[in-house]
Amino acid sequence: MGGERKHRRALGGALGILALVVCAIVAFLVWRPSSPGARPQHPLSSDDGPSSAAPDGDTESRIVAFCSDCHAMPRAESFPRHAWHDRVRKGYEFYAQSGRNDLDPPPVHVTAAYFRAHAPERQLYPEPVEAETELGATFAVEQVTLAVDVALPPAISHLRWTRLEPDGAPVLVVCDMRHGGVVAVGLRGRGPRLRTLARLNNPCHVEACDLDADGAIDLVVADLGSFLPDDHDRGRVVWLRRREASGRFDEVVLASGLGRVADARPADLDGDGDLDVLVADFGWHRTGQIVLLRNVAGQGEPPRFETEQIDPRPGTIHVPVHDFDRDGRPDFVALVSQEYESLDMFLNQGDARFRLRTLWTGPDLTFGSSGIELTDLDQDGDMDVLYTNGDSFDNSYVNPSHGVQWLENVGRLEFAYHRLTGMLGVHRALAGDVDGDGDLDVVAVSMLPDQFLPREAARRPPASILCLEQTSPGVFVRHTLEAGSPYYATLELADFDDGDLDFAVGPHSIGARDLPHRLSIWRNQRISTSR
Numbered sequence: 001m002g003g004e005r006k007h008r009r010a011l012g013g014a015l016g017i018l019a020l021v022v023c024a025i026v027a028f029l030v031w032r033p034s035s036p037g038a039r040p041q042h043p044l045s046s047d048d049g050p051s052s053a054a055p056d057g058d059t060e061s062r063i064v065a066f067c068s069d070c071h072a073m074p075r076a077e078s079f080p081r082h083a084w085h086d087r088v089r090k091g092y093e094f095y096a097q098s099g100r101n102d103l104d105p106p107p108v109h110v111t112a113a114y115f116r117a118h119a120p121e122r123q124l125y126p127e128p129v130e131a132e133t134e135l136g137a138t139f140a141v142e143q144v145t146l147a148v149d150v151a152l153p154p155a156i157s158h159l160r161w162t163r164l165e166p167d168g169a170p171v172l173v174v175c176d177m178r179h180g181g182v183v184a185v186g187l188r189g190r191g192p193r194l195r196t197l198a199r200l201n202n203p204c205h206v207e208a209c210d211l212d213a214d215g216a217i218d219l220v221v222a223d224l225g226s227f228l229p230d231d232h233d234r235g236r237v238v239w240l241r242r243r244e245a246s247g248r249f250d251e252v253v254l255a256s257g258l259g260r261v262a263d264a265r266p267a268d269l270d271g272d273g274d275l276d277v278l279v280a281d282f283g284w285h286r287t288g289q290i291v292l293l294r295n296v297a298g299q300g301e302p303p304r305f306e307t308e309q310i311d312p313r314p315g316t317i318h319v320p321v322h323d324f325d326r327d328g329r330p331d332f333v334a335l336v337s338q339e340y341e342s343l344d345m346f347l348n349q350g351d352a353r354f355r356l357r358t359l360w361t362g363p364d365l366t367f368g369s370s371g372i373e374l375t376d377l378d379q380d381g382d383m384d385v386l387y388t389n390g391d392s393f394d395n396s397y398v399n400p401s402h403g404v405q406w407l408e409n410v411g412r413l414e415f416a417y418h419r420l421t422g423m424l425g426v427h428r429a430l431a432g433d434v435d436g437d438g439d440l441d442v443v444a445v446s447m448l449p450d451q452f453l454p455r456e457a458a459r460r461p462p463a464s465i466l467c468l469e470q471t472s473p474g475v476f477v478r479h480t481l482e483a484g485s486p487y488y489a490t491l492e493l494a495d496f497d498d499g500d501l502d503f504a505v506g507p508h509s510i511g512a513r514d515l516p517h518r519l520s521i522w523r524n525q526r527i528s529t530s531r
Helices: 002-012 015-019 057-067 081-098 108-118 526-530
Strands: 139-145 156-162 171-176 181-186 193-199 203-209 218-223 235-242 249-258 261-267 276-281 289-295 305-311 331-336 342-348 354-361 369-375 384-389 403-411 414-422 426-432 441-446 463-472 475-483 488-494 502-507 518-524
Touching: 057 108, 081 108, 156 502, 171 203, 181 203, 193 235, 193 249, 203 261, 218 249, 218 276, 235 261, 235 276, 249 276, 249 289, 249 305, 276 305, 305 342, 331 354, 331 369, 354 414, 369 426, 384 426, 403 426, 414 463, 414 475, 441 488, 463 488
Parallel strands: 156 203, 156 488, 426 488
Antiparallel strands: 139 518, 156 171, 171 181, 181 193, 203 218, 218 235, 218 261, 235 249, 261 276, 276 289, 289 305, 331 342, 342 354, 369 384, 384 403, 403 414, 426 441, 441 463, 463 475, 488 502, 502 518
């Protein structure tokens, strides 16, 4: 009920007001796999002295009312004590910029004293426990160069292993949201083969489909429209339509005038036999929504789309589609970040009309949601959600809550929350049988600011690639495959060559980090070495 009330309130409010965090921890200048490009902000205050006296009961009530008016109340333990002067100041600045004057904010120094009185002097970052036994798979790492004549570093935002021809070998499709490239990389046969499919603005997600039902495989691409966060109308959904004769792709804009489009999923949502497109328009402060591009073309006509708003909130990262209630109509799950930090299911009531059901909500608006993937992790026949929260590009602070989560489908549209491991800066996690023992393991990657805070969060180089081995049903142990290189926003897990699961990662640079233009292909040696 709480989630439904929250949704109804969102439907009734103005987007600009909803998108501004009244007493937020920070402006959500997030980078996501689906919404990258944030510029880190560092706290201005370094006052580490004792906190002021806590306010009286009436003043505390005013603080709570002000700071939880349009989002959950910030948790004081989300930041160390010295950081709260700057966090509160920014919150008051956002309120002033929102144009609202209907609240009763206490003096800023009083609110800062309240949070400082409840905040820890320093946060605790438990050291995750590594597995006592070795992973039943080893990897040989191959580097694939993407470019040699580009000055700026890459920003690999999505990787997708897919076929571009119905009877052809799969390829790795790469999105680089800084340089605009959508590139296919062949990984089978003699040496990698690269082919540029399109040059867009800021592509960040790609899905294969046959949008016009002509038998050729097309691509649908979410195009942010800017590298850094901004409120604009340059976001697009682009159809890369394959020419059957030449094998080339034509660029067709399905929708424009949107905010920063983070995800686009083709699916027949209205049940009329053709493909529609579900769009996560992440936006920023005053822009953003979930929209449906409804295919209204008649039989035999080229696809033609009309835009319908499904949800007005900004901040949606991913919108994977699945029939959760098994009624024959595709539903979808949306990960809505920003001040919401909410995992919401949209149940299809027919003709692409949806009813919202909140599955889970993060404990604090600094939870840092970064991505979801649908997978039957326990292989019990229903679809679970693999969920990562590791975004720290809003303020460069990492949070002890960062990690990989499993929302287990326990039936009747109820989900049980399980924390699988902590991982600072985790941005993407995928499930697959890495060690070949019949159950599903998890591979996860992290991305952190060049200089993240606080320094004591990582007493040793932070994990950049993990494998969580499932040793018994629902029990996972941790294997760190790589540490000290937390600049991966995405990964792909698939069989690139010989029958076992490999994976690929690509670098994503936001700040001053000068990263090489190459992919890292981690080829699983489990089968090849056993032959």
